[in-house]
Structure formats: structure tokens, C-alpha cells
Amino acid sequence: MAKHHPDISPDIQAFIEQQHVFFVGTAAADGRVNVSPKGQDSLRVLGPHRVAWLNLTGSGNETAAHLRELNRITLMWCAFEGRPNILRLYGTAAVYHPRDAQWAELLPLFPPLPGARQIVAVEVDLVLTSCGMAVPLLDFRAERQELNHSMQKRGPEKVQEYWQQKNTRSLDGKPTGI
DSSP states (O other), X not given: OOEEESSOOHHHHHXXXXXXXXXXXXXXXXXXXXXXXXXXSOEEEEETTEEEEEEEOOSOOHHHHHHHHOOEEEEEEEOSSSSOOEEEEEEEEEEEOTTSHHXXXXXXXXXXXXTEEEEEEEEEEEEEEEOOTTSOOOOOOOOOOHHHHHHHHHHHHHHHHHHHHHSSBOTTSOBOOO
């Protein structure tokens, strides 16, 4: 049974901080719906109604394109270890780039991760948990390092070239703001 919460309580924050992966769901008014897995030490709870994550370079940039057009977003965590639980945060989001003042304000909250391209800040208007009893139990082994190694090997100039080639438009041709 789903349970509504008034905010991100200390217990919910602790659950978020224990998870190794979360999922981001966005959609524009038309076109494809996107669900992206996120990992590494890339998310911070900023308050009872606000979270932010450091968005790393990927093969696409759907989240940024969708949020430019329609800034609704859902973040989801599943307990793959321990007691079953699913957590969803619903809200609206803003995307900040290295050129934005908010980038400089938020970046120190995160470890230095190569290929960081955006920070997404979410204003949470609904916190919802559900049972998660059908989610399998999985054992965490380690964070993958391939992305970090690839971005370090490219260096900042080549990463920005990659953004221009692969991250300026969504699958549906929508601009991403890169």
C-alpha cells in the first residue's frame, strides 16, 4: 500500500543515502518518455523538499531536453538489499550548467567526478513510498569506473566536443541546453 509523506524525513533521507542506484523519469509534451539509471556518489538531499544530482556525461541527454520543455520529474529508488521499499519523489526541476551561477553554488556538494555536465535540482512536491515486495534482492559489489576512466582519458576539451556531437539534442530532436 502506498504511503504519502509530508516531506523527505530523516528516515527517508537515510534510505536514499544507502542506495547505490536511483532512476529518473521525465517526458516532454510529446515524443519519448525517458527513464535513466543514475549511480556513483551523485545525489544530495538539500532539504525536506529539495534534492540535487550531478548529471554525468552519457550517450544522450534526454532529461535536460525534457526539463527545458516541461519541468516535471520523478525520481525512484528501490531497496535491492534489506527490507523491501520503493521510494518516489515527484516534483519540478531546473538544470544548471557550468556557465550558471547555481553550478558554482551546488558543485562543492559533490565529489569531483570527470565528465560532470549538469546539476539537476528538484523541488519535491510529493514523497511516496510503497511496499517493494516484488523487487529482487541483489548484492552490491562496486561502482563501475568505466565512465570515470573514459572521461579522464578524453580530458575536458574532448568531453566538450563529445557533448557537442552527442548531447545537444534529444532522441526527438529537442534542444538540451548544452
